[in-house]
Amino acid sequence: MALLFYISVFVSILVLRYRIATGKRLSVKSDEKGRSYYEGTNIVEAVKSPHSKNRRRSVIDLGLDMGCSAYFRIRRKTLMLRFLQHFGLAQELSDIVSKDLVFIADHPDDLHDLTLNSEVMHAVEKIFSFPETERLICFGSKIWVKLRGIGLEESREKLHESILRNLWEIKRAVEENAARRSENRRFSGARRLPWIMAAHLAMLGCGVLLVLKLITYDTSFLIDPGSLKGASLLLMMVWSVLWLVLLHVLLKRTMWTILALADFFAIGFTGILFLSFLGLYNANIYLPQAAPLPHGAVIAEKRCTISCYATEHHLSGEECGPEDRRRIIIELRKKSRCINQIEHEYSITVVLREYDLPPVRIKIGQEEFDRAEEGGIWEIPVYPGALGRPWFDRADMR
Known part of the structure; x- marks a missing residue:
């Protein structure tokens, strides 16, 4: 029962991460003119305010459905900015109202087209003029803005009208760029990244389950556990190198490679560390062998x-x-x-x-x-x- 509980927890986390990353948690609504848009609301924490003791900091997502697939995001500066700029996938937007914004795109050509479009940059400036704006995300056929702050409920109507109006401008430009391009890019790492993140989480989950089994249920006793350390270290290094090569092959030279690397070092590498030693440990015990x-x-x-x-x-x-x-x-x-x-x-x-x-x-x-x-x-x-x-x-x- 305990094993099933931990498996269900990891599967729930995996599904939640995928839904958040791809905008699946957004629900469809309509405005006064009958136009459809996406919205998702989540109260994340209570905040003490001098004006009210019960005010809360909210997270609201506002977005639109697009007629094409595109992948980019605009957010505050991150530690990966230098790497993204080196690959030609990020550009600092220093000429708009907030100088700490970074434009990250799936492909260098998309980055070039959108940053040179004055209408897009004007719409971005309007969206980020609100202090509650945290990031703008375009994933597949959805584009949305994440807002975080106190009092969002009171300014909901104003934010809806302004942000959705500027999102329509960005959406129109993205769809025009996609229609104008003669080349049809069939590859996009955005579709592969959630599966890679799922693999990292599965590595960590399997490793944690093996650790729990070793602590709670395992009755075997390895006489010299130090003899497996050298072999497990070698296996961990080979496994990690091969996995990094696989990431490069699957995601190519795109921003998703950098994001996958960050997810690997945060989650996947720990799973490989556990699985390398415990995998050899269990193989030594459960594989066929001579009688005792x-x-x-x-x-x-x-x-x-x-x-x-x-x-x-x-x-x-x-x-x-x-x-x-x-x-x-x-x-x-x-x-x-x-x-x-x-x-x-x-x-x-x-x-x-x-x-x-x-x-x-x-x-x-x-x-x-x-x-x-x-x-x-x-x-x-x-x-x-x-x-x-x-x-x-x-x-x-x-």
Whole structure:
């Protein structure tokens, strides 16, 4: 059940990221003239204001549907600006009212056409003259403006009229550019980027699930985990390099390559880091291998715990004989709530003489605990490992 819960959480995050990135969460509405537009509203946080204690900072998206596909955005400066400018995919808009804006396009030709269009630049200036304007996004057949600020509800009508009017000007210019171009560009990394981001999230999700499995459910014990570090480091480097090459092949020389790289280093690389080691770890355990060989380990210590709710008795091997346990259980059952709620845990600590390892604590059953003696030998079935790294299963020793 826990595994299904984590899978559902990661799938929900993936769907949410895709819907936000592509404008799927916007709903269709109509203005007074019957023209359709997109709108999405989200209250993100409460803000204390000297004028009102209950005012909230809202996020509102306003957009239009276009008759062609285009991919660009206008936003505040980012750390990736230099890289985008190097590829010819970004241009600083220093000649309009807000000098910290950056125009980023899917293709250098689109960037050139739109930034040289005076009507487009005038519409952009009008849109960003509002302090609430955060960014302008065009993805596929949708173009929208993201607004964030206090009191958006009060100025909704004014913002709607001005922003939608200027968006129609930008939309008209984009559609004219698309119709004028004789070449038909079939490639666009914008359609591939969500799938790449999904792959990064899947890497991280699988890695986290393997970590949770190792912490909670895994009963195997790798005798020398350090022997896998070198191989996992090499696998991580090769995997990362091949993935970066694949990103370049899939996204080519576009702005989406830069965005995919940022997503990779923020999310995907962590997933590869987890999967490289844990993938080899699980391959060594679950792939076909020879039968285990018995190994004699020395029993260094015996311990048992008898508990009922907050009452616990931690006993050594000498203190945890059958008569001692019976006496403690009788005392606990005098409490009404402990009649059927008494729990037992038996464990031994063994030393594997052939390996340079610290003592290992193993949970066993009551009968095995009574037969075991401190200083005696405990047979442990050691598997050779599919990758040549020996290991044993704690569950085999109960």
